Amino acid sequence: MERQVKLFKNGRNQAVRIPREFELPGDEAIMRKEGDKLIIEPMRKLSLLELLDTLEPIEDEFPEIEDLPPEPVDF
Numbered sequence: 015m016e017r018q019v020k021l022f023k024n025g026r027n028q029a030v031r032i033p034r035e036f037e038l039p040g041d042e043a044i045m046r047k048e049g050d051k052l053i054i055e056p057m058r059k060l061s062l063l064e065l066l067d068t069l070e071p072i073e074d075e076f077p078e079i080e081d082l083p084p085e086p087v088d089f
Contacts, residue, residue, distance in 0.1 A: 019030050032038070038056040045054050060068075 015035065017033055017036070019033065021028055021030050023029070032054075038054070040056055042057045043054050044057060045052065047053070
């Protein structure tokens, strides 16, 4: 699919309005240039494991927590 679009200035930036049929999901995208081509791709959402892998380990010492049995519940 191909469509001609107009470029315009938005402040000091050049911008392009993306036609409805080319809309990307979400509110962020990745843009890169390959030769004369400008490529815009939707941001890939990280899986939970990928997200957790980006976090720094916690070095803090945590106090012991007494593991008490649950209190009886009246119905």
